[in-house]
Amino acid sequence: MPDKIDPPHATGAAADTVKKHSQPHELVFHAGWFCPFVQRVWIALEEKGIEYEYREVNPYAKEPHFLAINPKGLVPALEHHNKALYESLVLLEYLDDAYPDDSPLRPSDxxxxxxxxxxxxxxxxxxxxxxxxxxxxxxxxxxxxxxxxxxxxxxxxxxxxxxxxxxxxxxxxxxxxxxxxxxxxxxxxxxxxxxxxxxxxxxxxxxxxxxxxxxxxxxxxxxxxxxxxxxxxxxxxxxxxxxxxxxxxxxxxxxxx
Ligand SMILES: N[C@@H](CCC(=O)N[C@@H](CS)C(=O)NCC(=O)O)C(=O)O
Known part of the structure; x- marks a missing residue:
């Protein structure tokens, strides 16, 4: 039986952050509040101060619409201008490539x-x-x-x-x-x-x-x-x-x- 996520959404300070990022945006962050790989990318988004839309996904449900975004069925994933990417370390690279002027986390040298x-x-x-x-x-x-x-x-x-x-x-x-x-x-x-x-x-x-x-x-x-x-x-x-x-x-x- 797939793992149940209880509660199904973020709590505490993370819940406030989710609320601030609930409006539709061209950068969609497909996330699971509990996941450390997700938190890597979430930390980068917050460090860079960029706008994004947070969408909670249950990755264990393997829903077809999410598999179309990440065929591995894992969070985190990003959709930017309707183009999808996944894997937390690839996403860290992507955010610095796509938003080079917003506090890069990658060293310039x-x-x-x-x-x-x-x-x-x-x-x-x-x-x-x-x-x-x-x-x-x-x-x-x-x-x-x-x-x-x-x-x-x-x-x-x-x-x-x-x-x-x-x-x-x-x-x-x-x-x-x-x-x-x-x-x-x-x-x-x-x-x-x-x-x-x-x-x-x-x-x-x-x-x-x-x-x-x-x-x-x-x-x-x-x-x-x-x-x-x-x-x-x-x-x-x-x-x-x-x-x-x-x-x-x-x-x-x-x-x-
Ligand atoms: N290598 C992936 C790992 C991501 C991962 O394992 N995410 C977990 C949640 S923490 C997941 O989506 N699990 C769904 C499953 O195992 O079916 C990354 O770095 O993004």
């Missing part, structure tokens, strides 16, 4: 932009799969392994790709793609803390300070629903009963391409 893309690949290929393996692990031994692998994945990203020192954000003093791409998982750390005993400090003090800044960033706050509502959606992951494509792939020891 080509080499720096290349480094950021490498960081995003590592986040997608290592950190995000490690998150789901950790969350879905049931036996204490597997949860311990999951904890170690997730902490190691974050430590590697931090060591390799964060400039560190006095910098506020991953790549320096400007909030950018690395912050937007990893931020939604930081916004779910409190669930990990409650259910699995994870703490950002396990990764390191500097990383924990960055994670705290992420939680205070207006674009993150304004795209976050109430904690109890994430709890109701993520319970299925913590009990390993979720039927999403990501959860099914994780259960099979695979990762979603």
């Amino acid at each position: 080509p080499h720096e932009a290349g480094l950021v893309r490498l960081a995003l690949q590592q986040i997608s290929n290592v950190v995000v799969p490690a998150f789901y393996r950790y969350v879905q692990a049931q036996e204490p031994e597997k949860q311990k392994e999951g904890h170690e692998a997730f902490v190691a994945a974050l430590r590697d990203v931090h060591k390799q790709w964060f400039v560190g020192g006095e910098a506020q954000w991953a790549r320096g003093d400007r909030f950018g793609w690395v912050d937007a791409a990893l931020g939604p998982w930081v916004a779910r750390f409190s669930l990990l803390e409650k259910h699995r005993g994870f703490k950002a400090e396990d990764v390191g003090a500097e990383f924990a300070a960055w994670a705290k800044r992420i939680l205070e960033r207006p674009s993150v706050k304004s795209t976050s629903s109430l904690p109890e509502n994430y709890e109701s959606v993520y319970r299925r992951y913590f009990e390993d009963t979720a039927e999403s494509e990501v959860a099914k792939a994780t259960r099979k020891g695979e990762w979603l391409k």
